[in-house]
Amino acid sequence: MIDRQYLLNSKQMANFVTDGYLRFDELVSKEQNQAAQQEFENRTVEGGQAGKPLSQAWSDKSAIRKIFDLPEIQGIIHSLVGPDPLYDHQATHIVNPQNQTGQIWHADAIIDTRMHFDIQFMYFSHDTPREVGGTAILPGSHFRLVSETDVARYQNFVGQVTTVCKAGTMLVLHHGMWHCAQPNHTDQTRYMFKLRLNPTVRQLRLWNTDDLDDPAIHGIIGRNHRWYGNEVRLEQVNRIKFWRFLVGDDKFDHAYWLSRLENMPENILDVA
Numbered sequence: 076m077i078d079r080q081y082l083l084n085s086k087q088m089a090n091f092v093t094d095g096y097l098r099f100d101e102l103v104s105k106e107q108n109q110a111a112q113q114e115f116e117n118r119t120v121e122g123g124q125a126g127k128p129l130s131q132a133w134s135d136k137s138a139i140r141k142i143f144d145l146p147e148i149q150g151i152i153h154s155l156v157g158p159d160p161l162y163d164h165q166a167t168h169i170v171n172p173q174n175q176t177g178q179i180w181h182a183d184a185i186i187d188t189r190m191h192f193d194i195q196f197m198y199f200s201h202d203t204p205r206e207v208g209g210t211a212i213l214p215g216s217h218f219r220l221v222s223e224t225d226v227a228r229y230q231n232f233v234g235q236v237t238t239v240c241k242a243g244t245m246l247v248l249h250h251g252m253w254h255c256a257q258p259n260h261t262d263q264t265r266y267m268f269k270l271r272l273n274p275t276v277r278q279l280r281l282w283n284t285d286d287l288d289d290p291a292i293h294g295i296i297g298r299n300h301r302w303y304g305n306e307v308r309l310e311q312v313n314r315i316k317f318w319r320f321l322v323g324d325d326k327f328d329h330a331y332w333l334s335r336l337e338n339m340p341e342n343i344l345d346v347a
Contacts, residue, residue: 081150082283089295092317095217095249103243110138112200115167115266123162132162154282155194156274163271170208170256170265178256179227186220190320193250198268201242208259209238215300216253218313233302279323296329
């Protein structure tokens, strides 16, 4: 059973709804980062089997297992996909030294209309300054349903964020998030470990809901991302639907965005 202190709170969940990701800086210790880095460099990272429980993915000696067994990370996992998620896949993403070409923008999914969602961890075992080529993400892109490289023609977006971080930093993303690796202008190899997990329970109030009625949540869900342009109303509706799914409240709304669309009176006026 996860100690509640390690669960996400409602404001963090609202930020996940709005931005499509959460970031946790220097979450992993120096010693564990070094052990993971050694596995990356030696190509000795163990892997699991798709569709099997995460608990069966790695042996007890695995540096990656020890990291993902940390109570802080277990709390993140529980809050988003529940206590016993399925292992989907993993990858150690490498950007070689002096690689001057960035990756194309993409999503790690085909067009996926589910409200249920997978999560993807991105773990940086070493310091990742801008010039090393950390992963770029586009906050708020997770509801824009595309098939993998449909957005490859774009170069840059207003509001895109390149991961610049210290060793031990974790990002957790909604599976629909648009992202891409950046060029590496250094003589250092850039490593990033990615892990995708699937839920096995209904994603309903899995986090610490003590602050569920905090009025700040409305402000978080109503926040705009500039690249939306004139389509911000669509994103507001998407967020409201997602929050309703997560909290089990089909009446939740922010600024009447969705309620007006649901206003379909059936009472017939008596004109007799």
